[in-house]
Amino acid sequence: MQGAEAYEQGNCHKIKGNLPHCCKKTPQIIDLLPGAQYNMQTANCCKGGVLTTMNQDPTRNSAMFQMHVGNAPYINVTNFTYDSKTLDTVAPKKFSLGLPGYTCDDPVRVVPPTRFAEDGGRRFTEAFLTWNITCTYSQFLASPAPTCCVSLSAFYNATITSCPLCSCGCRGQAGVKCVKPGETHNEDPLLQLPHSKDQVVPPLVMCTNHMCPVRVHWHIKTNYKEYWRVKVTINNLDFANNYTQWNLVVQHPNLRNVTQAFSFNYKALDQYGFVNDTGMLWGLKYYNDMLLQLGPNGNVQSEILLHKDPEMFTLREGWGFPRKISFNGQQCVMPPPDDYPRLPNNTPSNAIARPYVSSIIFLLALILLL
Numbered sequence: 001m002q003g004a005e006a007y008e009q010g011n012c013h014k015i016k017g018n019l020p021h022c023c024k025k026t027p028q029i030i031d032l033l034p035g036a037q038y039n040m041q042t043a044n045c046c047k048g049g050v051l052t053t054m055n056q057d058p059t060r061n062s063a064m065f066q067m068h069v070g071n072a073p074y075i076n077v078t079n080f081t082y083d084s085k086t087l088d089t090v091a092p093k094k095f096s097l098g099l100p101g102y103t104c105d106d107p108v109r110v111v112p113p114t115r116f117a118e119d120g121g122r123r124f125t126e127a128f129l130t131w132n133i134t135c136t137y138s139q140f141l142a143s144p145a146p147t148c149c150v151s152l153s154a155f156y157n158a159t160i161t162s163c164p165l166c167s168c169g170c171r172g173q174a175g176v177k178c179v180k181p182g183e184t185h186n187e188d189p190l191l192q193l194p195h196s197k198d199q200v201v202p203p204l205v206m207c208t209n210h211m212c213p214v215r216v217h218w219h220i221k222t223n224y225k226e227y228w229r230v231k232v233t234i235n236n237l238d239f240a241n242n243y244t245q246w247n248l249v250v251q252h253p254n255l256r257n258v259t260q261a262f263s264f265n266y267k268a269l270d271q272y273g274f275v276n277d278t279g280m281l282w283g284l285k286y287y288n289d290m291l292l293q294l295g296p297n298g299n300v301q302s303e304i305l306l307h308k309d310p311e312m313f314t315l316r317e318g319w320g321f322p323r324k325i326s327f328n329g330q331q332c333v334m335p336p337p338d339d340y341p342r343l344p345n346n347t348p349s350n351a352i353a354r355p356y357v358s359s360i361i362f363l364l365a366l367i368l369l370l
Contacts, residue, residue: 003045003065101142107131148214148332157341163210167333178207204240213238220320233301243291247282251324255279263302315343
């Protein structure tokens with residue numbers, strides 16, 4: 001194999017001569033780490049099992065590996081494309097990504113052949129046969145409960161809308177564990193929980209009313225004459241896990257007029273017709289693209305400046321808050337609209353706030369939510 005390796009070699013006692021890389025009929029293939037030996041690599045390989053979205057890094061959103069299969073059935077090259085029995089023999093079956101939430105379809109062969117670049121892109125070769133396998137993701141299959149929630153605040157109202165009660169679980173519920181404030185100390189970090197190298201550490205969250213590993217806070221910070229400003233804070237409330245190359249997808253009607261995201265990358269999504277209400281946020285490389293475990297550095301934040309759309313902008317009825325937020329592909333639990341911070345009745349819908357008042361309210365909101 002090149003570009004990957006089988007997790008287990010299996011029982012190869014019937015093989016004479018040099019032992020093959022793997023003898024299992026259903027091998028589990030794992031990606032090689034970056035910096036693997038050169039003779040084990042192939043083009044576009046060795047991502048350590050971590051693929052980013054196309055927006056975040058187009059050079060790391062795909063991976064490739066090659067393998068040579070021995071003891072294969074005889075293939076009649078002349079009639080190969082018409083020999084359905086042989087095709088069924090060599091086609092991949094029961095393909096699975098090995099990740100929770102993904103379901104893969106049967107292979108489809110009616111696809112254009114895969115092309116390979118040679119000589120620096122001056123020449124291309126084609127695969128003899130190509131199968132296409134599509135794997136779909138379901139949040140409900142990935143996790144029995146949500147994994148993130150959203151809290152809200154605004155400069156024009158002292159009310160802080162917390163994450164809904166029991167968004168991701170309830171304190172005291174069977175099987176739900178959490179850590180109370182004051183139970184941890186520096187001499188006994190919870191990150192040293194015993195586990196094997198191939199074991200996924202389950203979330204161990206701070207005891208809260210919502211019990212979510214991740215909380216996203218949306219704060220309407222300032223309202224200028226022609227612009228308005230929002231502050232987005234993502235808190236990791238998990239003691240045992242961090243989030244590498246995280247991403248946040250937000251839906252709001254005014255996102256078509258985003259002027260600047262100050263500490264995050266931003267890219268609009270679903271741009272069709274006059275509808276452009278969804279955007280993707282992610283961290284700056286080497287700065288805040290990793291959301292660390294719960295602690296002093298367990299949060300990332302940025303402000304977003306948006307140009308007002310005179311046809312729709314208002315601060316009334318919670319219009320300034322997002323319609324939907326997803327973190328790493330998982331839809332977050334939103335508060336009910338009736339609980340949104342409301343604009344006081346005697347305040348105009350285009351009220352302009354002083355920056356220092358907005359900052360004080362935002363700091364109080366974060367203190368009360370912790």
